[in-house]
Amino acid sequence: MPEKKKVTASREESTEYLNKVLPVQDSFDIIQRDMMIGGRVASFYFIDGFTKDESMLKIMDSMFKVTEEDMPADATAFARECIPYVEVDIIGDFDQVLRNILSGVTCLFIEGYEACIAIDCRTYPARSVEEPDKDKSLRGSRDGFVETIVFNTALMRRRIRDPHLTMQMLEVGDSSRTDVAICYMKDRVDTELLNTVMTRIKSIKTDDLRMNQQSLAECLYKRKWFNPFPKFKFTERPDTAAACLLEGKVVILVDNSPSAMILPTSILDMIEEANDYYFPTLTGIYLKVSRALITIMTVFLTPLFLLFMQNLNWLPDAFAFVAVKDMVNIPLIFQLLILEIAIDGLRLAALNTPSMLSTPLSVIAGLVMGEFSVKSGWFNSEVMLYMAFVAVANYTQPNFELGYALKFMRLLLLVLTALFNWIGFAAGCIIIVCSICFNKTLSGRNYLNIKLN
Template sequence: MPDTRIVTASVKENVAYMNQVLPVKESFDLIERDIMIGEREASFFFIDGFMKDEIMLKVMDSFLKVRKEDMPASATGFARQCLPYVEVDTISDFDQVLRNLLSGTTCLFIDGYETCIVIDCRTYPARSVGEPEKDKSLRGSRDGFVETIVFNTALIRRRIRDPHLVMQMVEIGDSSRTDVALCYMSDRADEELLKNVKKRLQAIHTGDLRMNQQSLAEQLFKRKWFNPFPKFKFTERPDTAAACLLEGKVVILVDNSPSAMILPTSILDIIEEANDYYFPTLTQIYLKFSRGVITFLTVFLTPVFLLFMQNLEWLPDMFRFVALRDTVNISLVFQFLLLEMAIDGLRLAALNTPSMLSTPLSVIAGIVMGEFSVQSGWFNSEVMLYMAFVAVANYTQPNFELGYALKFMRLLLLILTALFNWIGFAAGCVIIICSICFNKTLSGRSYLNIKLN
């Protein structure tokens, strides 16, 4: 429950309450600093590591020059006349005081004032706004979102200098109190969608957002576990987020998360990448078409090959060369399934391999998985070829979650085709189409952008 206690005019009572609520004596980074301002007792509370020392030195130097007769009658007057800093506020509710203090601001109590003076001179540890590793562009800007939400909003403001750009800040999580920014263009965003998103954000009651943006996504929209297709589009590029805002979409930023959540979304939005915005129209069309064809092949290439190998009489004469010329000790479907797991194993190993060893280990893995696997009688060379194409083609689309959704659909097609032949293949295709068409997102629209009731 939020604290309803009010700040009193006695600095000793306020300090005693702050020490009662906060583990100031136990936590080395929670600091209390007592000083005299205009012959009155005063106390600072701040978190070490969040405060800008140079600014606070100048502020405290100005406080030491305040005389008794210069002290205003109220804290508001003191903030206006004696506090030479820009971001200053006065708060009388202890719940708001604690919330601001734990967010990194400096709280000042002065004897005789019934409000707390909040000085926002905080700074967060942050890395440079370098280009994201996953979502790179050939001709675009080289900056990207970081884990500090204020930096991320500034990157968007730098690109959209329009008074209609609104950024509303809310706090979610009783314990984490994570800052969440809702960004939209007031003259372009869909009012119904905006109202729906705001209502869902206000209705979230949770202790914390443990995994930041992913936890928020799960709270906003309860997904069905059996449909693996993503409900949201994420980007780590501020130029992509700005372009989506100008198209009338809504962007959600979460503190401690270096990516933006974009609403509404469709299958065409998810497979887009930053390069689509920077090239001429003809080049954009070609890139989108080729990416769509390759995405289609990643799902259907191996199941179709398995289907034709089970029904060789269906294979046209001009494609007879793709038929298997030799057989190995393992059936075709198990070869595909084993390689699917092996590719994921190599991917996970690459994530945890030190950079200095990644190249030699990749060469060793390629040799072992390639020539030796065929010679040992585990796999056919054709199977290795098609799975190599699928493994590389998965990286043509930028969305990691969509890649695994397509992988699950491919595995489903392989298993159904192996068990029920063409009937299973047809049933798998129907399941894939239904999974896409009826994948209802937060905006109330499916992946095909058809309004669902």
């Protein structure tokens, strides 16, 4: 980082220092513009593409009308009397000057003024606030977070017109200097949790947040590799984030990331979605219960099927039809594991397939893998049916990380059941329960909202 240096009254000295630190000559988008204002030499520094041209033209037009006799004595008076704009600041430290220039603020140096005038008329390239693809709502709002942090805070401020709504801006990363906003309701937030979050963010020592929000999450809480359950809840919906704020939770926004991080969280928060709140109470409860049951089935359906196939005498007569009747060419455990990997392969292929080809290719893949893999003797039809249910049921889970955590638990159950029969199944169930009960989050509580030491 450049050394801290105070801005002097010499414009020439200031521009010489900035041109030495900033690659003005080498970078086409860092622009220095020299002109005369009130009979004094002045220099503008700004980033091309981050400045509102119309606003700057009006500001410059008013500056050109200032005569030499009307020039104020200092930068503060000049900003107050000669700049008809709202967001104007006076900076006396070059470290702050560099930070402002590189984040898009226009900085003005005028000969004789012992300070820099920062004019915040920046604009960032941004997409429209359209509804996120992953977390859709049938009756809710159709807007979603974008990559610009100021737009995201405005979307929440629009929903909560309460003076207690506080949004503090911090910077993380020595090189990236990524903006991080901590949002909370001052009269409802858990003070202990808020202090913990603020202390941890301020104490982060890293060069940059390469992956934005994910990098911040890893810096905030070092997860244990053997517990795949997520520590944070993420949402791309501003209405969900606003509802969490009103519940007393903390929402963290990271610039360049179109989602919000919500703290604290529990297993019930993870399986919630916006549709639960946009319907009548009875319908919302039904949706929650059905989603919870389907989530449980995605973990235990195939391991239970494998367990009963290994112990056919346990199978009640009423469920005798579920037994595998075709000849088993490949052991059931290998069929299940191969299909688990194949489903992920199809998901990755669909993700990277152009949208115009995704539908026909998905149909072809479904026909080939479904029909001909059974006829060829690789897989049994019963195994294909249960794995198809698991693949489709995974999409009822709104949280992507939780879906994969449950998948890893299912694979663990399958392997233990295949190796140790019912003892392995029981041990796997105990491991799953312990993974949930002892999954400590940033708030110091587990998934069941119980305080852990």
